Amino acid sequence: MDFSSKLLENAVEEISYLPGIGKRTALRLALHLLNQPLERTTDLAQALVNLKTEIKHCEKCNNISDSKTCEICANPNRNHALVCVVEDIRDVMAIENTNQYKGVYHVLGGKISPIDGIGPNQLEIKSLIEKVSSGSVDELIFALSSTMEGDTTNFYIYNQIKEFTITTSTIARGISVGDELEFADQVSLGRSIVDRVPFQNSLKN
Amino acid sequence: MDFSSKLLENAVEEISYLPGIGKRTALRLALHLLNQPLERTTDLAQALVNLKTEIKHCEKCNNISDSKTCEICANPNRNHALVCVVEDIRDVMAIENTNQYKGVYHVLGGKISPIDGIGPNQLEIKSLIEKVSSGSVDELIFALSSTMEGDTTNFYIYNQIKEFTITTSTIARGISVGDELEFADQVSLGRSIVDRVPFQNSLKN
Structure with a gap:
């Protein structure tokens, strides 16, 4: 031009x-x-x-924050032993919008992606391992996107923390609420059958 | 959010x-x-x-410029008696990219649009009339988009300058070069027949 x-x-x-x-x-x-x-x-x-x-990063969870500790980590009503591992603040906002989660977060700042030159050291993984090894965590929920990079990151972290006696879980994959089965992708539908839950659970929400 | x-x-x-x-x-x-x-x-x-x-506006043509007079108006090799009336700098850039035009421009800064509260006084129309009445213009080319607002603006300006002995023209409307006739819109195709040009002209470009 x-x-x-x-x-x-x-x-x-x-x-x-x-x-x-x-x-x-x-x-x-x-x-x-x-x-x-x-x-x-x-x-x-x-x-x-x-x-x-x-802008600051919360010294506890690495989320974007105006103060040294973010509002979520500073909230005494939240379960600080339940930690949800996410990629960035957008995921925190998305989960917070559901009003279903009362634990805290750990923001990695990305996913392991060799092709983009992002290794474990560029992410907030070390501080997560320290948090787990200090004994303050009961359960870790992996909530990264289910891509190759997300799975690699989950697996890398899992390998580092499996020696500690904590529960690890991932968010449920399955058919979106309201979706027609015939249009669902095979992988999600397959997972939703393998990971089926007691019918009574579906009555709660 | x-x-x-x-x-x-x-x-x-x-x-x-x-x-x-x-x-x-x-x-x-x-x-x-x-x-x-x-x-x-x-x-x-x-x-x-x-x-x-x-940013400044060229005091001659109202185009966006870094100096008091834009590069086009300051160029002695251009035909300053041939003035192309356009809406904004994007149209100037588009016409300049064709390398077919050696005249100068007059940038209105918009089109008359009562629905958006834009009347003739919000546009650089007065300075255009003055330019024409000073006798320095031989031909005025209307190159506004062919919308109701563009046509209204053309007509408004035309009414103010028709007393002066200058040539007025509009850019040719017709079928785009490379377009298939069967997919062309009716109005453009109709205009292209009414405003047909000598075959020899098409050999020049």
Whole structure:
């Protein structure tokens, strides 16, 4: 693209570094900001810089937090011996939205993925092992996505903690509530039969 | 969405004010920036603020420019008596990319659209009329999109300048080069027959 303005070109280039945003969309966003009051741009710029410079990671669970300990870890009403291992804050938000979980979390910050150059040392695995070995954990729930990377990460962690006497579990895989059986994928349907639960359980929710 | 962090919530909210970006995409972008070096965020923020505070509009054609007169208007090799009326800088860039146009532009900054509260006074129409009445324009090419708003704007400007002895034209509408006739829309096909051109013309490009 041939821009008449270096300022515009520069802004478009910076915006297009964001994932999923090409040059054309970036130009649309830049021109949109140009048509808006100055505060819209300065507020956006300030919010991004504040996020990057002031954000903390909870020293207990590694979740994104404004303070040294996140709200969930600081809540005495939660079960701190029940720890759910997740990839990032989006998974925490998704599980919190269900209102079904009263334990705490451990945010790994990603999954083991050699192809992306992410090994165990780039993730918060060491602190999880320490947490388990200190004896403060009764049950660990693996809630990573069921991809090869997720399974590898689960297995890596499991190997490190199997010597400790804690319960380990993974979230149930099966047919989504409301889904038609005929359209379900084979693997999920197969798992849902193998991991069937007592009928009485389904009456609770 | 329930965020564990005010900083994150604030950043997501500011990003989601951008057109076409919802809360979920905004969260993905914010988390992406969190995983990148600080410079990525500060460069983006600075580029946006610079764009908004330092950008100028060319005093001749109203196009976005880094200086008082844009590169196109400052170019003595262009035909300054041939003026192409466009909506915004994207149209200028699109026409410049064709390498077929050697005149200059007049950027209106939008189209007359009562439903969006945009009247002639919000657009750079007065300066266009002055340019025409000063006698410096030989031909005006209307290159607005062929929507109701575009046609209204064309007609409004035409009514103000028809007293002056200049040529007015609109860009040709017809079948796109490479399109199959059977899939073309009726209106474009009809126009392409009514506005047919000498066969020799088609041999030039």
